[in-house]
Amino acid sequence: RPCDAHGTFLPPGSAPEPPLEKMPDDWTPFRNHTKFETAEFFFIENQTPAAQINRLLDLWASTLVKHDxxxxxxxxxxxxxxxNNIPVGDVKWESFSAHxxxxxxxIPPPWMDQTFDVWYRDPHQVVWNMLGNPDYIEEFDYRPYREFSTDGNVQQWxxxxxxxxxxxxxxxxxxxxETHGSMFxxxxxxxxxxxVSVATGNNEYYPLYASIGNVRNNVRRAHREALAIVGFLAIPKSKYLHSFFLNFLPFR
Known part of the structure; x- marks a missing residue:
């Protein structure tokens, strides 16, 4: 059954709610157009390294001190x-550390004293974006179904x-x-x-992928945003001598 964004059922045949229109001067989360352009220059056009961003901002700040x-x-x-707080586009990345x-x-092995970063995106929001993607409208199954061949009535998979x-x-x-009308x-x-190796040290990760079963296989194989990375799982390292510790295997 069709419903609104809050799960309230609508009459059969109701059209989807139109997307909210933004005001032409709404640059959220940027304070204004200039701040947006500055971020675009640093991050997209020039791909400025973090250290150089800090240096340029410090120089900029020194010219503004007299103006308070x-x-x-x-x-x-x-x-x-x-x-990362831009409300459109990809779901922002977050991280936490574990040890x-x-x-x-x-005499503990080195991995017991190390801290490991885990990067992730909110999987609920990633799935929500997939469900709201209009590109899948003709290649999306809203309910399970069974299909049989016309020759021999053989079930198709x-x-x-x-x-x-x-x-x-x-x-x-x-x-x-309570779940009648819901979609599986x-x-x-x-x-x-x-x-995925990041520079040097212990920064290696297993990528964790997510998809939904409602989109058809041809969409998923074409990587039309129906298969998304939702996390990078840290890979603790250990010397061969310590890799068979009983407490290392479950920690890893």
């Missing part, structure tokens, strides 16, 4: 934070929502009156052995 004013950005972190907190031997598992899950959802959205997660 300050530059548009405090430093490169302020610039990046503003860019070992279990039992330690008298191609897309995710053609599978028996998706059909069974829809049956389970239908047993709860299976989330598919995967990773591979490709590592």
């Amino acid at each position: 004013d300050r530059p548009l950005f405090a430093d490169h972190r302020d610039l990046y934070k503003t860019i 070992y907190t279990g039992e330690r031997p008298d 191609k897309d995710f929502m053609l599978g028996d598992w998706a059909w069974d899950q829809a049956d389970l959802i239908a047993t709860d009156p 959205v299976p989330v598919i997660l995967g990773s591979d052995k490709t590592t």
